[in-house]
Amino acid sequence: MQLTIPKDAPSDAETVVKNSSRRDFLKGGVTAALVVGITLRSGSNRALASAAADSPAAPFMPNAFLRLTADNQITVVCGPVEMGQGVLTAIPMLVAEELDADWSQIRVEQAPTNPVYANPLFGMQATGGSTTVRAYWGPMRKAGAAARAMLVAAAAEKWSLEPASLRTADSHVIAPDGRKLRYGELVAAASAQTVPADPPLKNPKDFRILGKPRKRLDSFAKSHAQAHYGLDTQLPGLLVAVMSRAPLPGAKPLKVNDEKTRAVKGVQQVITIPHGVAVLADGYWAASKGRELLEVEWDLGANTGLSSAKVTAILTDGANNANAIARHEGDADAASASTGLQMIEAVYEAPYLAHACMEPLNCTAWVKDDGVEIWAGTQSQGPTQGILSQVAQIAATKVTLHPQMLGGGFGRRFAPDFSIDATLLSKISGRPVKLIYSREDDMAAGYYRPASVARFTAGLDANGLPKLLKVGVGSPSITEASGFGKLPESGVDAQAMEGIADHPYDIENQRIAYGRREPGPQVWFWRSVGHSQNIFFMEGFIDELAAAAKQDPLQFRLALLGKQPRYKAVLELAAEKAGWGKPLPSGVFHGIAVAQSFGSYVAEIAEVSVAADGTPKVHRVVAAVECGMTVNPDIIRRQIEGAMVFGLSAALYGRISLKDGRVEQGNFDDYPIVRMSEMPKVEVYLVPSTEAPGGIGEPGAPPIAPAVVNAIYAATGKRLRRLPIDPDELKKA
Numbered sequence: 001m002q003l004t005i006p007k008d009a010p011s012d013a014e015t016v017v018k019n020s021s022r023r024d025f026l027k028g029g030v031t032a033a034l035v036v037g038i039t040l041r042s043g044s045n046r047a048l049a050s051a052a053a054d055s056p057a058a059p060f061m062p063n064a065f066l067r068l069t070a071d072n073q074i075t076v077v078c079g080p081v082e083m084g085q086g087v088l089t090a091i092p093m094l095v096a097e098e099l100d101a102d103w104s105q106i107r108v109e110q111a112p113t114n115p116v117y118a119n120p121l122f123g124m125q126a127t128g129g130s131t132t133v134r135a136y137w138g139p140m141r142k143a144g145a146a147a148r149a150m151l152v153a154a155a156a157e158k159w160s161l162e163p164a165s166l167r168t169a170d171s172h173v174i175a176p177d178g179r180k181l182r183y184g185e186l187v188a189a190a191s192a193q194t195v196p197a198d199p200p201l202k203n204p205k206d207f208r209i210l211g212k213p214r215k216r217l218d219s220f221a222k223s224h225a226q227a228h229y230g231l232d233t234q235l236p237g238l239l240v241a242v243m244s245r246a247p248l249p250g251a252k253p254l255k256v257n258d259e260k261t262r263a264v265k266g267v268q269q270v271i272t273i274p275h276g277v278a279v280l281a282d283g284y285w286a287a288s289k290g291r292e293l294l295e296v297e298w299d300l301g302a303n304t305g306l307s308s309a310k311v312t313a314i315l316t317d318g319a320n321n322a323n324a325i326a327r328h329e330g331d332a333d334a335a336s337a338s339t340g341l342q343m344i345e346a347v348y349e350a351p352y353l354a355h356a357c358m359e360p361l362n363c364t365a366w367v368k369d370d371g372v373e374i375w376a377g378t379q380s381q382g383p384t385q386g387i388l389s390q391v392a393q394i395a396a397t398k399v400t401l402h403p404q405m406l407g408g409g410f411g412r413r414f415a416p417d418f419s420i421d422a423t424l425l426s427k428i429s430g431r432p433v434k435l436i437y438s439r440e441d442d443m444a445a446g447y448y449r450p451a452s453v454a455r456f457t458a459g460l461d462a463n464g465l466p467k468l469l470k471v472g473v474g475s476p477s478i479t480e481a482s483g484f485g486k487l488p489e490s491g492v493d494a495q496a497m498e499g500i501a502d503h504p505y506d507i508e509n510q511r512i513a514y515g516r517r518e519p520g521p522q523v524w525f526w527r528s529v530g531h532s533q534n535i536f537f538m539e540g541f542i543d544e545l546a547a548a549a550k551q552d553p554l555q556f557r558l559a560l561l562g563k564q565p566r567y568k569a570v571l572e573l574a575a576e577k578a579g580w581g582k583p584l585p586s587g588v589f590h591g592i593a594v595a596q597s598f599g600s601y602v603a604e605i606a607e608v609s610v611a612a613d614g615t616p617k618v619h620r621v622v623a624a625v626e627c628g629m630t631v632n633p634d635i636i637r638r639q640i641e642g643a644m645v646f647g648l649s650a651a652l653y654g655r656i657s658l659k660d661g662r663v664e665q666g667n668f669d670d671y672p673i674v675r676m677s678e679m680p681k682v683e684v685y686l687v688p689s690t691e692a693p694g695g696i697g698e699p700g701a702p703p704i705a706p707a708v709v710n711a712i713y714a715a716t717g718k719r720l721r722r723l724p725i726d727p728d729e730l731k732k733a
Helices: 023-026 029-034 045-055 087-099 133-158 181-192 217-224 284-292 308-320 332-336 381-391 417-428 439-444 478-482 530-548 553-561 565-578 632-652 706-714 727-731
Strands: 014-017 039-040 060-063 066-068 075-076 106-110 167-169 172-174 180-182 239-245 252-258 267-273 277-283 295-299 324-329 342-350 361-368 371-376 400-402 431-434 451-459 466-475 508-516 589-597 601-609 616-626 681-686
Touching: 060 133, 060 181, 066 133, 066 181, 075 087, 087 106, 087 508, 133 167, 133 172, 133 181, 172 181, 180 181, 181 431, 239 284, 239 439, 239 466, 252 267, 252 277, 267 284, 267 417, 277 284, 295 431, 308 342, 308 451, 308 466, 308 508, 332 451, 332 466, 332 508, 342 530, 361 417, 371 381, 371 417, 381 400, 381 417, 439 601, 451 530, 466 530, 530 553, 530 589, 530 632, 553 565, 553 589, 565 589, 565 601, 565 616, 565 681, 589 706, 601 706, 616 632, 616 706, 632 681, 632 706
Parallel strands: 075 106, 239 431, 371 400, 466 508, 616 681
Antiparallel strands: 014 039, 060 066, 066 075, 167 172, 172 180, 239 277, 252 295, 267 277, 324 508, 342 451, 361 371, 361 431, 451 466, 589 601, 601 616
16 A cells, blocks of 8 residues: 655646536546646646547546556545544545455545535535544545446446446456456546446445555655655745744734844845734744844733633633523423422633644745645645635635645644735745744644633432533634634524533433633634533533432433433443443542544543642543444544543643733643653443444543543542642642
8 A cells, every 4th residue: 555645736727616516526527537626727738638538548537536547556536634533544445445446556645625625514625523534434435336337337348248247346347257357457448438426335234444444544654754744845945934923812013123133144034914023034943043033012902911810700700691592401490499409519610722733833835926826734725725815815716725744733724824824925025935833833822722611500309310400601602713604693602512512411401501701812623622621521510410419420321321322332331341340459540421522422431540749640541432334443543542642631731821911831841741651551442333424533532531530539539620630639639
């Protein structure tokens, strides 16, 4: 297996922008014959394309996602971008299964930016929301099935047999008498066949590739310096830019003194744009040195004096006065007035969080007279192309965006800020510009997971069963902040309430409400979005109810999940594999949590001890996952492990704090992530399922924080309701 790194599209390429029907999707629209989705304008290129189409050796390209050549090589073109989650393997597996391909002949290319590669769930070319397998499960299988049907039809004609009498295996069409034709031998004849509009798909029981472990196709390129990331882009005359960025939204530079900056050898220009002041130089170090000497006085506007304490007060007010109803069942007010219920109240809080992607954010832009070229690791190729056409004041068809591999995304690279600024700087400077954010740039003036406060009230009956649940959540709105939507008439931001408003527990009387508050910092999608804080809130409080009812936390949950077999399945499997209820080493305790997010169900059980100084140690985490039908179980396990570590880092250390209108954190010294020495042993078990595929990139993150704090309660009797975990609180326990 091999990863093919595609060459850059020619500079005179015009990206086709059109809406595709289902049939156009299978055929690849007007661009199918070129695979990469561009129309070439020069006469010589047209002649070359025409000659290739007429040549007997021309590849078989039944749609924009697949190319077969006479030497039996099969190339799959992948619309989503690769950011470590494994799409450059998952997408080819979907195609190869229905094609009945020889997996050793499969190669993969990253698709260019073109609406024909739009995510079917988003309606635009973008990667996020754990949607790749869910969105492309049908379309990519149909792309493979259509090609297979055409190859079979070509072989049937050659042998004068009925297509139904033939079968396929390992890139061969096979006749009843055992005769075989390699797919490569049928390239020309298959190209003449009609593309079937709705080819039949395999029964999952017949899968040979899907659901089986496969080595990732991108591993070799990544380990042999062949993979191309945004930072790798080099162009003639390239300037490197760094910026003194606005500390928070609304801040503006009052005064700029760049005299010392311009004296630095290699510094070429200093440019002020809406998001800050940029230093453009011959290389990164000159630009960085110039930025260090840049003197900028900022007007922080409405955020002057903003602090973490003020943020907490604002969000607490939102939780206390939440009136946008997200869920209402029974009569919560009457239940609240009942004297027969044991009432339990709690307030939970989660801070702003940074994404802290390993590869610094970057974008290379080249604004020319006749178009714009962009090289960026972005999760939102389609929207970014449209946004940059407005920035450059040029038609979207004149913007060519070359997607690069992403050194981590987590939602951060869905934002357009770094691409906008690079394009502005290129347009103003007249040169190609590579904008690079340092770690401090991104962390201290970036986009954050919302801070949030949740107030809970519950009532237990004499049997310890909850009969009342009232929740108020105070949080900013990602929906409004992102620009990808507006709040509905109800005023409820679904992303701010996911994981709470749709909790699975049987409780007769409920009132769950949202109180939107906007303290100031820019909020954005963060791995698992609202679930990341809300599952901590919800599963922490459910554990509190179990303790108040004097019941085992696992059995308490199971008793409230009578209508939720998928939740129960992961809880029971995790409990079995973790040895729930069985003796643990001295000083080690279990904690449990469960969540559904992005169509997948995950239960996690953490084994935790707490040292005398209050430092928690997570020894082992057992996760059970039910994500519907699977593509590659190895990738699923790795994604759960990665998401779990991401969530664990946030639980133990993650916090963006504010003082005097500025972010206090700047790098991994004051925004730590879990180190290798702290890494627990992780076991991931899959529940077999015939349900539709769920997402997998994010669902491993939400349960880990509550599982850990619930284990800490079991160990110390101290209930933690605020993240990150504070060892000083535990030291006092």
